[in-house]
Amino acid sequence: MDSELKQNSDFLKILGQLVYEQMPQDNLPAPQVATNGAIVKSKSKWSCHPITFLRNLFKRKDDSLYVEKNPFLEVMDLLRKLKTVNNKRKRKKIIALCCNLNTQLDDLVKRARLKPHAFAATLSKKLDDKHYERTLVNLRHNLKQMNKTCVNKSARKFMTDELKAFNTKIKKYC
Secondary structure, eight states: OHHHHHHOHHHHHHHHHHHHHHSOOSSOOOOOOOOTTOOOOOOSSOSSOHHHHHHHHHTTTSTTTOOOOOHHHHHHHHHHHGGGOOOHHHHHHHHHHHHHHHHHHHHHHHHHTOOOTTOOOSOOOOOSHHHHHHHHHHHHHHHHHHHHHOOOHHHHHHHHHHHHHHHHHHGGGO
16 A cells, blocks of 8 residues: 555645645745645644644545454354364353344344344254354354345444454453
8 A cells, every 4th residue: 555655646745745734834835736625734843743644634535445344254253263162161151142142133133024044043052062063053154144134224233233242252262
């Protein structure tokens, strides 16, 4: 990204204008450059560092450069990592958290009248290897289905909030 900005002549002109306007003035002529409506008044001190000003100016202007975290993918990755847990106490706590998340997702399905394909309403609470892995697989399947079917903004926000809370709780056991 730095090389692209250095090659962009408009960017360099704006940067020069900002640095010049932030510097103390000694009767030097100001460079004539349009700054896309962003006007910085000349002062004897910098009101803010030029790079900070540019960051604020270009902050998330280009969405292709901004990569948003996807809580669905984070949960999927954590659930894959949890397959290797062998401690029964940890497994019991993990299963309790997974069942709690699944009941909240089930409530959301009922409230939002969503119809995900083959949604597992209940998860197994047994601790042996077979049932433990099946619980994690069922929860992953439910999350995939919810990700596909849930398009309502309020339901989606509720679901992402629940997933973020689940992420913070479950990271202890990875």
